[in-house]
Amino acid sequence: MSQNDFARRRLLLYLALGVLLLAIPLLITAASESPAQAPEPSPSAEEPVYIEASLEDAGEASFEDIPLEESAQTGSALPAPDDTSAPDATEQTAQEEAPEWNYETSTITVHIGRHQQDNFVYYAADIQLTDPSQFSYAFANERFDAGTEALSDIAERNNPLLAINGDYCGFHNNGVIIRGGELFRKQNSARQMLIVDKNGDLSVLVDRSEKQGVVADRLMEEGVLHTFEFGPTLVENGQAVEMDSAIVRVEDGYLEPRTAIGQLGPLHYLVIVVDGRSEGYSEGCDLPTLQQLFLDHGAQIAFNLDGGGSTTLWFNGKVINHPASGEERKVSDIVMFMR
Known part of the structure; x- marks a missing residue:
C-alpha cells in the first residue's frame, strides 16, 4: 500500500469516528424523552366517587362503600340515618295516660301501672318479695x-x-313506733296501727284502749318488724271496713292525694298512690274511693298512710308520680322495698 492510500484511509476513519461522536449525544437525548401522556378525564357528575368507611366509623356495621357526594351532604362519611316520623298523636296520648314500669329479678318483682279515672290519676304497684327483710x-x-x-x-x-x-x-x-325491730316510741294514741310482723304479714290494731307501753312490749316480744300510726284501715279479710268519721274525714267529695299499702298474699303487696290537688290533671280521691281501688285489685288488707302533699312514689331512681305542690314535700320517714 502506498503512502497516499494509507493517508486516505486514516482520514476516512477519523471522519467516521467524528460522525459517531456527534451522533451519540443525539441518541441519548432522544432516548431520555418520553411521549406526552394524555390527561385523565375528570369524573362525571353522574358517577360519584366512593370512599371506604371503617368499622370504627360504622359501629357494628360491615365495611361498605359510601358515595362521597352523599358524605358531603350529611357532613359524615356515613349515610344519614333513616328519618323516623313522630308517633301518632293519639298513640302518644294513650302512652302518657297508661304507662307501665316493670322490674323482675330472682328476689323481687314489681309491676306498676298508671290508671286514669274520671277525675284523678292513680298508680298501682304490685310488689312480690322473697324475704321479709326486703320490706324496709x-x-x-x-x-x-x-x-x-x-x-x-x-x-x-x-x-x-x-x-x-x-x-x-x-x-x-x-302511739307505738317500731321500725326494723327497734322500738322508738310508746305513747297512747287514738289512731289505728298497721303492724308488719316478722313474716312480713300485715295486720291492724284498732282498739287502743290498752296501755301502749304494754302493747309495745308485746309487739317487741313477737318480733314485729314495723308499725305505722295513721289510718284508717280500708280493707280487712278481703272486705271493706267501715271507717270511723270521728277519727278521719271519710265523707264523699273530700278529695286529696293519697298513699296507702295493702297485701295480696305472702310477701305480696299492693301500693296505691293517688295524685291530687292538680286541676285539669288529677283532683285526688276520697277514702271510700281509695278503699274500692284496693278491693278492685284483690287486696286482703289495706291501710291508709300519710297523704296530701307528702304523697310520693319513687321507683328505680326517680319520682314517677306528680307531687301535689309540683315538688316533693320533705318527710320524716319512708317505706322501702329493697332489691
Missing part, C-alpha cells in the same frame, strides 16, 4: 325524729327499688 324503712337524716328530707334524697342514700312516704311519725307524737 328509713328516717330523714338517718335517725328517728331528726327533722325532714325529700323522699328522693332519703331513697338515694339507701338504694331501694321502690319507696313511698310513711306515716310522718316525726311530725306527730302518737
Whole structure:
C-alpha cells in the first residue's frame, strides 16, 4: 500500500469516528424523552366517587362503600340515618295516660301501672318479695325524729327499688313506733296501727284502749318488724271496713292525694298512690274511693298512710308520680322495698 492510500484511509476513519461522536449525544437525548401522556378525564357528575368507611366509623356495621357526594351532604362519611316520623298523636296520648314500669329479678318483682279515672290519676304497684327483710324503712337524716328530707334524697342514700312516704311519725307524737325491730316510741294514741310482723304479714290494731307501753312490749316480744300510726284501715279479710268519721274525714267529695299499702298474699303487696290537688290533671280521691281501688285489685288488707302533699312514689331512681305542690314535700320517714 502506498503512502497516499494509507493517508486516505486514516482520514476516512477519523471522519467516521467524528460522525459517531456527534451522533451519540443525539441518541441519548432522544432516548431520555418520553411521549406526552394524555390527561385523565375528570369524573362525571353522574358517577360519584366512593370512599371506604371503617368499622370504627360504622359501629357494628360491615365495611361498605359510601358515595362521597352523599358524605358531603350529611357532613359524615356515613349515610344519614333513616328519618323516623313522630308517633301518632293519639298513640302518644294513650302512652302518657297508661304507662307501665316493670322490674323482675330472682328476689323481687314489681309491676306498676298508671290508671286514669274520671277525675284523678292513680298508680298501682304490685310488689312480690322473697324475704321479709326486703320490706324496709328509713328516717330523714338517718335517725328517728331528726327533722325532714325529700323522699328522693332519703331513697338515694339507701338504694331501694321502690319507696313511698310513711306515716310522718316525726311530725306527730302518737302511739307505738317500731321500725326494723327497734322500738322508738310508746305513747297512747287514738289512731289505728298497721303492724308488719316478722313474716312480713300485715295486720291492724284498732282498739287502743290498752296501755301502749304494754302493747309495745308485746309487739317487741313477737318480733314485729314495723308499725305505722295513721289510718284508717280500708280493707280487712278481703272486705271493706267501715271507717270511723270521728277519727278521719271519710265523707264523699273530700278529695286529696293519697298513699296507702295493702297485701295480696305472702310477701305480696299492693301500693296505691293517688295524685291530687292538680286541676285539669288529677283532683285526688276520697277514702271510700281509695278503699274500692284496693278491693278492685284483690287486696286482703289495706291501710291508709300519710297523704296530701307528702304523697310520693319513687321507683328505680326517680319520682314517677306528680307531687301535689309540683315538688316533693320533705318527710320524716319512708317505706322501702329493697332489691
